[in-house]
Amino acid sequence: xxxxxxxxxxxxxxxxxVSQLTCNTCQTGVSGNYELPFLLQLTPDExxxxxxxxxxxxxxxxMASQMGNSYPTVRNKLDDIISKINELxxxx
Amino acid sequence: xKTLLLKPFERYSETLLLLVGLLAFAVGTVxxxxxxxxxxxxxxxxxxxxxxWTETILNNTVNVVCLTVILFLVGKIINHKTRLVDxxxxxxxxxxxxxxxxxxxxxxxxxxxxxxxxQSAQHHTQVSTSxxxxxxxxxxxxLALIVWSVSLLYNGYKTAVNGKGMKAIVLFIAxxxxxxxxxxxxxxxxxxxxxx
Numbered sequence: 001x002x003x004x005x006x007x008x009x010x011x012x013x014x015x016x017x018v019s020q021l022t023c024n025t026c027q028t029g030v031s032g033n034y035e036l037p038f039l040l041q042l043t044p045d046e047x048x049x050x051x052x053x054x055x056x057x058x059x060x061x062x063m064a065s066q067m068g069n070s071y072p073t074v075r076n077k078l079d080d081i082i083s084k085i086n087e088l089x090x091x092x
Numbered sequence: 093x094k095t096l097l098l099k100p101f102e103r104y105s106e107t108l109l110l111l112v113g114l115l116a117f118a119v120g121t122v123x124x125x126x127x128x129x130x131x132x133x134x135x136x137x138x139x140x141x142x143x144x145w146t147e148t149i150l151n152n153t154v155n156v157v158c159l160t161v162i163l164f165l166v167g168k169i170i171n172h173k174t175r176l177v178d179x180x181x182x183x184x185x186x187x188x189x190x191x192x193x194x195x196x197x198x199x200x201x202x203x204x205x206x207x208x209x210x211q212s213a214q215h216h217t218q219v220s221t222s223x224x225x226x227x228x229x230x231x232x233x234x235l236a237l238i239v240w241s242v243s244l245l246y247n248g249y250k251t252a253v254n255g256k257g258m259k260a261i262v263l264f265i266a267x268x269x270x271x272x273x274x275x276x277x278x279x280x281x282x283x284x285x286x287x288x
Binding site for chain 1: 101103104105106175178251254
């Protein structure tokens with residue numbers, strides 16, 4: 001099972017930040033306090049949606065047919081993600 | 093099945109919904125003529141012993157146009173990206189539950205029962221059990237179909253305008269009331285103009 005990247009604190013629900021990065025080849029570790037990019041603060045479903053959006057060249061109609069949803073459902077999901085990104089931008 | 097019956101707007105394309113809605117509109121209009129049912133308001137169905145083709149077409153068209161235009165205007169207030177086609181398909185599909193109501197008036201049965209009740213009330217005579225049973229069954233069927241229709245309408249509206257929260261609900265209720273009043277006014281005015 002591929003572990004999910006936790007983006008919110010399980011204790012207080014605040015946004016998490018990156019404190020350590022490791023090179024998988026030589027195991028060098030980098031410590032610091034790095035904020036997660038907006039895209040990574042989205043849920044896995046939302047990230048998948050953004051990925052599909054890019055892969056279909058931004059065609060919501062094509063996404064709707066691929067996802068088996070109607071056009072307004074897909075557009076609403078995109079609008080919700082835009083609102084969430086705007087909120088995250090305002091917070092940061 | 094639940095999606096098909098209550099939330100078809102979330103899954104099916106507007107082309108399919110439009111085709112089904114227009115087909116249902118045509119069938120519903122023919123049935124309301126055959127079984128003398130007046131859909132003279134967006135939430136109305138009245139039975140009589142006669143109705144002309146002009147009346148039945150006028151009634152159904154005004155209902156669809158009034159509801160679509162008013163929901164579209166409300167949709168634009170909530171979300172400027174709202175498309176007219178999504179609300180037109182919503183209204184056309186949400187009217188489908190109204191069409192089976194016409195079968196209550198097969199052989200003008202519903203009209204005669206209603207007429208019998210009115211006559212009994214006017215002359216203080218005993219109402220027949222069959223008329224009361226017929227009325228109760230009809231009311232239950234009508235209520236169930238209206239609930240289904242309004243659920244479809246709300247779900248379609250919510251999807252079309254991405255409506256969330258109390259504001260979307262309040263505006264939806266207001267839109268239904270305004271559509272009901274305006275459809276009544278337009279139907280009566282046009283009927284008088286066309287001398288129906």
